[in-house]
Amino acid sequence: MAFFLDSFVMFSTQILFFLGGWIFFMRKLFKNYEVHHGSVQLTFSVTFALSCTLFELIIFEILGVLHSDSRFFHWRIDLYAILFVLIVVLPFYIAYFLVSNVPFVVKRRMTVFLTAGAWLVFIYFFWKLGDPFPILSPKHGILSIEQVISRVGVIGVTLAAILSGFGAVNCPYTYMAYFTRPVTEADVHNHDRKFMQVMDMILTKKKRLAIAERDELQRASTAPRPSGIWGMIKSVTTSNNANVSQLQQEIKGYEELSRQLYIELVDLNSTMERIEYTKTLKGQFFNLSGYFFSLYCLWKITICTINIIFDRVGKTDPISKFFEIFVGWLGFDFDVKFWSQQISFIVVGIIIVTQIRGLLIKLTKFFYTMASAKSSNIIVLGLAQIMGMYFVSSVLLMRMNVPPQYRMIITEVLGDLQFNFYHRWFDNMFLISALSSIAFLYLAHKQAPEKSVGGS
Incomplete structure (x- = not known):
């Protein structure tokens, strides 16, 4: 009876996650694009629900919700389901839409045949x-679940590290008022005046x-028809034609200048809005948050560098380690195990919510940039593939963020993987991504004032 009650709880929450993914899909992701295939919406929502269920099971492990056997059963069911979606359903469906868009593919049998071939190439x-990666010990068979999770983990951890590295650098750069270049209303007005002058020149x-x-x-209709080939050539190559060609070249140059001025004008207006936003209470809060995240970014880069140099992987979760140091320093009589459990629940919950929210925001921005009427179905299936692999790898990495007593079932479910490799690989990719983002944002920030000065 308890097993059926636990299953009812799990399936009920999965339905809620599915509805949340469906609402996000319809109202946010595709509000400006029509989706002609309901199965695309269904696939995205199912992937979202299965991904969120993985995080839900981590929280249930910490809180002790449901019976341990029930949790283990649903761990296995959910993991097998999301791996089937990521390895079979999504790649096959993406290949189907890609093949369907090929002009010479007409017959349905030919479409299915090419889709199956493309899926085999993916496999x-x-x-x-x-x-190339030391992700498994030789004892695992070719059809074991470890074989699939290990490869999904490489892709997902790489993606998570790249996004985390960029986010750790871009977050303080976006929030802190220090990085906002000085712009006045006079600058915006002068730039707007130049833009209007160029538009008037184009019109003239x-x-x-x-x-x-x-x-x-x-002239061509009223002039007498010339005789002979030399007369025809002379009628074509007139001075008026040269004037027309010159005007067309000038218009093209002014139009290119107008595009550049418009982009710079939009950037100036965005900067003005950002300056006004930093003066509000919410803006000041985010400005302070930016300083905190900048310290976190420096700390994370330093730790990753030390881990890479000394080939080190943490054995204790950060929360328990913090309490051990804190209690030892103050000498208090403190129940480390109890409070680390409570704080682990809060911290893991925050990590889960921010990861889901952050990834969905990034997916939405990417979709709006790349989507079109023809490619929308392919792109959203690709985003579902990325989302699923990202969340599976997040569970793999989050194993280190919980106390050891909660890692046992996660380790048992994921299998005998080389977990230390994934943490070292994450540190390498994070460091590369963070340093590359710092270099890119530094060049972009340095170039922006020069462009503004050059245009003024």
Whole structure:
């Protein structure tokens, strides 16, 4: 009876997650694009629900919700389900849409045949991906679940590290008022005036071009028909044609200048809005948060560098380690095990919520940038693939953020993996991503004032 009650709780929450993914899909992700395939919406929502269930089970482990046997059963069911979606359903469906968009593919049998071939190619490269990495011990069979999770983990951990490295650098850069370049209303007004002057020049040039083309047509219709080939050549190569060509070149140059001025004007207006936002109470809070995240970024880069140099992997979760140091320093009589459990629940909950929210925001921005009427279905299936692999790898990495007593079932469910490798790989990818982001944002920040000065 308890097992059925636990299953009812799990399936009920999965339905809620599914509805949340469906609402996000319809109202946020595709509000400006029409989705012609309901199965695409269904696949995205199922992937979202299975991904959230993995995080839910981690919280249930910490809180002791449900019976341990029930939790283990649903761990296995959810893990097998999301791996099936990531390795079979999504790649096959993406290949189907890619093949369907090929112009010469007409027959349905040919579409299915090519889709199956593309899926087999994906499986081959997915399998070969694990060869360069020390992710498994030789004892695991070719069909074991460890073989699949290990390869999904490499892709997901790489993606998570790249996003985390960029986010750790971009977050303080975005929040802190220190990085906001000084812009006044006079700068915006002057730039707007230049933009309007260029638009007036374009309008004037186009009027002159229209008059020149009209005169050319009138001259061609009223002039007597020339005799001989030299007369025909002479009628084509007139000075008026040269004038028309010159006007077209000038218009093209002014239009390119207007595009650059418009982009800079939008950037100036965005900067003005950001300056006004930093003066509000919420803006000041985010400014202080930016300083905190900048310290976190420096600390994370330092720790990753030390871990890489000394080939080190943490054995104790950060929360328990903090309490041990804190209690030892103050000498208090403190129940470390109890409070580490409570704080672990809060911290893991915050990590889960911020990861889900952050990833969905990034997916939405990426979709709006890349999507079109034809590619929308393919892109959203690709985003579902990324989301699923990201969340599976997050569970793999989050294992180190919980006390040892809660790692046992996660380790048992995921299998006998080389967990230390994934943490070292995350540190390497995080460091590369963070340093690359610092260099990119430094060059972008340095170039912005120079562009503004050059245009003024």
